[in-house]
Amino acid sequence: MTPADLSRTVLHAVRRAVDEDALRAPVPARVRVERTRPGGSGDYACAVALQLAGPAALPALEVARILRERVAAEPGVGRVEITGPGFLSFTLDAxxxxxxxxxxxxxEQGLAYGHGDALRDEILQFHHAREVRAAVTAHxxxxxxxxQGARVRVSCEEASDPDWVRxxxxxxxxxxxxxxLTGIRPVPAGATAAELLERLGSDAARWGLLRPxxxxxxxxxxxxLVQGEANPLFRVRYAHARARALSRGAAGLGFTAEPPPCPEPAPYPGPAAYGRHAGHAPGAERPVPHDxxxxxxxxLIADHPGVLLAAARHRAPDRVARQLEAVAQAFFDFHDACPSLPAGDEKPSAAHRARLALAEAAGTVLAGGLSLLGIRAPDHL
Structure with missing residues (x-):
């Protein structure tokens, strides 16, 4: 269960409680769940009971009890606790x-991972000055x-700069x-589109305008434009290119992230490949990286849909850029510690396939995020 799944599960529990007349309160448009802070209980926490206590004319602890019994029965939820004045804490199963x-x-979703329909009922009109940073940000x-499902129209105070097309x-x-109107008014760039294109090119210019x-x-x-670690854009694009290179390398060695189909159980690769599922029958489940x-x-990959939705709601593409930087750094840390490709005469194992699946997912998230920012993600750098 992802954080987005858990949020929908809690929202469904609220709706059920209202439909069953156990709770008399308006159903919120969305329910926010957050990772539990250090020292807290469970994997995720939610303050929806405190939010609904006033409208329901009930103590928050009573609202929490009403919701707990409805959430605890859902698949994927291992335990639901009530903490503090009425917080719900969730421990996810398996x-x-x-x-x-x-x-x-x-x-399955590819570059559209994290897209959704949360804003499907919104019709928006963005308006900006005839200035390059405002134009790129609005775009x-x-x-x-x-x-996220919204319909949008963008207008400019004056006729647009022809160089914006580039x-x-x-x-x-x-x-x-x-x-x-919703005004898009970032601090001006202090340069024209033509000047930025001449000095930086489209991709670097867009990153420089959108990252802050x-x-x-x-x-x-x-x-x-620096091709090195000091440049966050380079690191993001290099992480994507490296993930794609791992896929090419695996193909050259004759394996993919998908476990090979076979009618007989595959040889058991040992606990290192199956992590928490070391006691399961061989081939019973696709392994995930336990490293x-x-x-x-x-x-970070699980949180990506929530980051995209928050960036859309707050009109803040910089949130996406920072998320991509974090994914890139975590990818490099993972790649350095856990090789996705076998070395020497080593045979590809379930552990290699699991690591490759995670590396490919990271590459997809990086490419999808860059695409939303209007920046290319080359497979080769």
Whole structure:
């Protein structure tokens, strides 16, 4: 179960309680779950009972008890506890199964992993000045909210700069339309599109404009072109390219991230390959990486849909950029600690397939995030 799945599960429990007249309160549009802080109980926590206590005219602890019995019966939820004044704490059942579900979702959805329909009822009008950073930011925000199901129109105060097209920017209209507007007003770049394209090219210019929060100045110096660790854009793109190289290397060795189909159980590769499922029958489940270095990367990939939705809601493409940087760093840490390809005469094992699946998922998340920012993700650097 992913964090997004858990959020929907809790929301479904609230709706059931209201439908059954156990709770008389408006059903919220969404329920937020967060990872439990150090020292806390369970894997995730939620404050929805405190949120509903007032409208329901019940103590938060009573609301929490009503919801606990409905959430605890759901598949994938191992234990639900009530802590403090009415927080719900969740311990998920079979974490490895949840990890497999995340990797399967990335594989099935590809670059659209993390897209959704949470904003499907919203019709938005973004409006910005005739300035390159505002134009690029509005374009990226459009991509983010459309990926969450919204319908969007973007207008500019004046006729758009023709050079914006080379940055991938399109504008639907100019002038101030007579409809409710959402202004996109980041700190101006201090340069024109033509100047940025000449110095940096489209990809580096877009990253430099979008990576800082809108209220911060954009650093648009030559460091954006450095092919080294000091350049976050390079690290993100290199992590993606390295993940794709691992897939090519595995194909050259005759294996993929998918376990090979066979009518007979595959030879048991040992506890190292199956992690928590060492006691299961051979071939009964697809293994997931159990290595300690895999955990941060798995968590970041699982959190990716929530980051995209938050970035769309807050009109903040910088959140996506920071998420991609974190994924890239976790990928390198994982890759250094846990080789995805066998060395020497070593035969590909279930552990290699599991690690390759995680590396490929990381590459997909990086490519999808860059695409939402309007930046290419080359397979070779």
């Amino acid at each position: 974490p490895a199964a949840g990890d497999r579900a995340v990797l399967d979702a990335v594989r 990226a925000v459009r991509r983010l909210v459309v990926a 940055l991938g920017v399109t504008v639907d209209a100019h002038g101030t339309p007579p409809v409710p 929060a809108g209220h911060d100045r954009a650093a648009l110096g030559p460091g954006l 300690g270095a895999a955990r941060p990367l798995l968590d």
